[in-house]
Amino acid sequence: MLGFLAFIPRAVAQGIPLLFGCTGEIVTEKSGNLNLGLPGVMYVGAISGVIGSFFYENSVGSGDVNAFLAVLIPLLCSMAGSLIMGLIYSFLVVTLRANQNVTGLAMTTFGVGFGNFFGGSLIKLSKADIPSISLSKTSAVFRTSLPFAKSLGWFGDIFFSYGFLAYTAIIIALIVAYILKKTKVGLSLRAVGENPGTADAAGINVTKYKYVSTCAGCIIAGFGGLYYVMDYACGIWSNDAFGDRGWLAIALVIFTLWKADLGIFASILFGGLYILYLYIPTGMEHMELKELYKMIPYVVTMIVLIFTSMRARREDQPPQSLGLNYFREER
Amino acid sequence: MNSKSKEPFIHLTKRGAIPVYKAMIIRVIAVVCALIVCALITGLTTGINPIEVYSSIIAGAFGSSRKTWITLQDVSILLIISLSLTIAFRMRFWNIGGEGQVLMGGLGSAACMICLGDKVPGPVLMLLMLVSSVALGALWGFIPALCKALWNTNETLSTLMMNYIATQLVLFFTILWEVPKGSGKIGIINQDSHAGWLPQLFGSKYLLPIIVAVFVTAFTYIYIKYTKHGYEIRVVGESPKTSVYVGINVKKVFIRTMILSGAICGLVGLLLVGGINHTLTATISDGRGFTAVLVSWMAQFNPFAMIITSFIIVFMDRGAGEIATAFDLNQSFGDILTGIILFFIIGCEFFINYQIHFRKKDH
Numbered sequence: 206m207l208g209f210l211a212f213i214p215r216a217v218a219q220g221i222p223l224l225f226g227c228t229g230e231i232v233t234e235k236s237g238n239l240n241l242g243l244p245g246v247m248y249v250g251a252i253s254g255v256i257g258s259f260f261y262e263n264s265v266g267s268g269d270v271n272a273f274l275a276v277l278i279p280l281l282c283s284m285a286g287s288l289i290m291g292l293i294y295s296f297l298v299v300t301l302r303a304n305q306n307v308t309g310l311a312m313t314t315f316g317v318g319f320g321n322f323f324g325g326s327l328i329k330l331s332k333a334d335i336p337s338i339s340l341s342k343t344s345a346v347f348r349t350s351l352p353f354a355k356s357l358g359w360f361g362d363i364f365f366s367y368g369f370l371a372y373t374a375i376i377i378a379l380i381v382a383y384i385l386k387k388t389k390v391g392l393s394l395r396a397v398g399e400n401p402g403t404a405d406a407a408g409i410n411v412t413k414y415k416y417v418s419t420c421a422g423c424i425i426a427g428f429g430g431l432y433y434v435m436d437y438a439c440g441i442w443s444n445d446a447f448g449d450r451g452w453l454a455i456a457l458v459i460f461t462l463w464k465a466d467l468g469i470f471a472s473i474l475f476g477g478l479y480i481l482y483l484y485i486p487t488g489m490e491h492m493e494l495k496e497l498y499k500m501i502p503y504v505v506t507m508i509v510l511i512f513t514s515m516r517a518r519r520e521d522q523p524p525q526s527l528g529l530n531y532f533r534e535e536r
Numbered sequence: 537m538n539s540k541s542k543e544p545f546i547h548l549t550k551r552g553a554i555p556v557y558k559a560m561i562i563r564v565i566a567v568v569c570a571l572i573v574c575a576l577i578t579g580l581t582t583g584i585n586p587i588e589v590y591s592s593i594i595a596g597a598f599g600s601s602r603k604t605w606i607t608l609q610d611v612s613i614l615l616i617i618s619l620s621l622t623i624a625f626r627m628r629f630w631n632i633g634g635e636g637q638v639l640m641g642g643l644g645s646a647a648c649m650i651c652l653g654d655k656v657p658g659p660v661l662m663l664l665m666l667v668s669s670v671a672l673g674a675l676w677g678f679i680p681a682l683c684k685a686l687w688n689t690n691e692t693l694s695t696l697m698m699n700y701i702a703t704q705l706v707l708f709f710t711i712l713w714e715v716p717k718g719s720g721k722i723g724i725i726n727q728d729s730h731a732g733w734l735p736q737l738f739g740s741k742y743l744l745p746i747i748v749a750v751f752v753t754a755f756t757y758i759y760i761k762y763t764k765h766g767y768e769i770r771v772v773g774e775s776p777k778t779s780v781y782v783g784i785n786v787k788k789v790f791i792r793t794m795i796l797s798g799a800i801c802g803l804v805g806l807l808l809v810g811g812i813n814h815t816l817t818a819t820i821s822d823g824r825g826f827t828a829v830l831v832s833w834m835a836q837f838n839p840f841a842m843i844i845t846s847f848i849i850v851f852m853d854r855g856a857g858e859i860a861t862a863f864d865l866n867q868s869f870g871d872i873l874t875g876i877i878l879f880f881i882i883g884c885e886f887f888i889n890y891q892i893h894f895r896k897k898d899h
Contacts, residue, residue, distance in 0.1 A: 507697040
C-alpha cells in the first residue's frame with residue numbers, strides 16, 4: 206500500500222506533460238487539423254523556455270532570482286516559441302492547404318532539431334562538463350509546492366506536492382472541456398471540425414477558427430515541454446531527454462476519445478503505465494520483460510482505437526473532417 | 537464603388553493541369569528561396585559563412601568515394617521505404633507505419649540469424665530470413681488494413697501505434713539476445729561465421745541495396761501504372777464511391793495493398809540487418825519510416841521523382857554530420873535546415889494546385 210501511495214505522485218508527474226500535450230492536441234483536432242508536429246512543438250516549447258530562463262539566470266549572476274520574473278520569462282518565451290510553430294503549421298495547412306500529415310512530420314523534424322541544436326549550443330555556452338544545462342534556481346521556483354503539503358502526510362503528497370504548472374494543466378483541461386461542451390464558441394469549433402462546409406454556410410469563419418484553435422493548442426502543448434524541463438527534470442535540459450512523449454500524447458487523444466476532461470485521469474494512467482515497469486518486480490534474469498511492460502500504453506491505445514471504431518458510436522468518433530483541408534470552392 | 541467592394545481582394549481557384557515545366561520552375565524557386573532563408577538563419581544564429589556550410593555539406597555527402605557509396609546506399613534504403621508507402625498512399629491509405637514495418641522485418645532476419653545461424657546451411661538460412669522478414673513486415677501492414685477494412689479504423693493513428701509496439705518488441709528481443717549479458721546490445725551477429733550475412737555483389741558491400749532499389753522502383757512504377765491491381769488502387773484512391781460502383785472490392789484492395797506495402801518495408805529490414813548493419817537495434821530504421829512519408833509526398837507519389845526527393849533528404853542528412861565536425865556545430869543543425877527546406881517545398885505545392893486572382897481595379 207505504501208508503495209502504491211509513493212507511485213501516485215510519480216505517475217502524476219509523468220502524466221502532466223502528456224496532459225498538456227493531449228489537451229493541446231484535442232483543441233487542434235477539434236478544428237479538423239491533425240497536428241502530427243506535436244512532438245516538435247513540445248520540444249520548441251521546452252527549449253524556448255529554457256533559453257529565456259538561461260539568459261535570465263545568467264544576467265542575475267550569483268544573486269537570487271526574482272520569483273515572479275523567473276516564472277514569467279520562461280512562460281512567455283515558451284508561449285512565443287509554440288505560437289510560432291502553430292503559425293507555421295496553420296499557414297501551411299489552412300492558408301496554403303498543404304497535406305496535414307506531411308506538414309506535421311516536417312514540423313516534428315524541425316522542432317526536435319531546433320530543440321537539440323539550441324540545447325546543444327547552450328550547453329556549449331555554459332561550458333559545463335556534463336552534456337546538460339542546469340537551471341536549478343528557476344526550477345526551484347517552478348517546483349514550489351503549497352506550504353502545507355508536507356504536514357498532511359500521504360494525502361499532501363498525492364494532492365498538494367506538485368508545482369503550479371501541474372494544477373494549471375488540470376485547470377486548462379477543465380476549461381477546454383467546458384468550452385467545447387457548453388459554449389457557443391465550442392459548438393462552432395466542433396462544427397468546423399465535423400463539417401467545415403456546413404459551418405461555413407452557417408456563417409462561421411472557418412479559417413479564423415482553425416488558426417486560433419491550432420495556435421492555442423500548440424501553446425498548451427508547449428507548456429508540456431516546459432513542465433517537463435522545469436519541474437519534472439528539475440531544470441535540467443539534456444538533448445533527446447523528452448523522448449517520445451509527444452507521440453504518446455497523440456495516442457492519449459485517441460484513448461480519451463477527444464474528451465479533455467477525461468484526459469486528466471487518462472494522462473495520469475498513461476503516466477503510471479509509462480513508469481510501471483520500474484515497479485513490477487522482474488528479477489535480474491528477466492530484464493527483457495520490462496520492455497514488454499513499456500508497450501502497454503500503445504497496445505491499450507490500439508485496442509481502444511479499434512473498439513471505438515467497432516462500436517461506431519457517433520459521439521466517440523474522431524472529428525469527421527480530421528486530416529482534411531477545407532477549400533470552399535471544392536465540391 | 538462601395539456596393540462593388542464586396543468582391544474579396546484575393547480569391548483562389550483550383551488549377552486544372554499545369555504544364556510540367558511550370559510546376560518544376562515553381563519547385564526550383566521554392567528550393568532556392570529555402571536555401572536563401574537557410575543561409576540567413578545560418579549566418580544569424582552561428583555567424584558562419586553559409587557558403588562554407590553548403591560546400592561542406594557537399595563534401596560530407598561526396599567527399600570521398602566511400603562517402604559517395606554510403607550516400608547512395610542510404611538513398612536506396614530511403615527510396616525503397618518511400619516506394620512501399622507510396623503504394624498505400626495511392627489509395628489514400630495513410631500508412632505512417634513504415635518505421636514499425638521495417639523494424640519487424642529486421643526482427644525477422646535477426647531471429648533467423650541468431651537462432652538458426654549454425655543449424656542450417658547458408659542458402660536455406662537466407663531464404664528463411666527473406667521469408668520471415670517479409671512475412672513480419674506484411675503482418676504489420678495487414679493489421680491496420682484489416683481494422684480499416686472491417687471497422688473503418690483511422691489508419692494514420694493505428695499505424696502510428698503499431699510503430700511503437702514494434703519498437704518495444706525489438707527492445708524486448710534485444711535484451712533477450714544481448715551479447716554480452718547486461719550490455720543492452722546484440723552486437724554484431726555471427727561475427728565469425730558470417731552466417732546469414734547477405735552476399736557482397738561484385739566485391740562491393742554497398743551495391744546490393746542499390747540494385748534492390750532499382751528493381752523496386754521499376755516494380756512499383758509498373759505495378760501502379762500497368763497492372764489491374766494498380767488500377768484498382770488508383771480508383772480507390774480517387775473515389776471510393778466510384779470503386780464500389782464499378783464493383784471493386786475496396787476492403788480486399790486495402791488488405792492486399794497493405795500486405796504488399798508492409799512486405800516491401802520488411803525487405804528493407806532484411807537489407808539493414810542482413811546486409812548493412814549485421815545487428816539489430818530499436819533505432820535501426822532511424823526515423824526513415826517517417827521521412828519516407830515526406831519523400832513520397834514531395835515526389836507527388838511518382839516513383840522516379842522519388843529518386844530525387846530521397847536524394848535531397850539523404851544529402852542534407854549526410855551533410856549535417858559533416859557540418860557538425862567541420863564547424864563544431866551540433867548535428868541537429870541539419871534537421872533545422874531540412875525542416876526549413878521541407879516547409880518551402882510543402883508550401884510551394886499551393887502555387888502549383890491553386891491560382892490566385894486579385895480583384896481587378898476597374899469594374
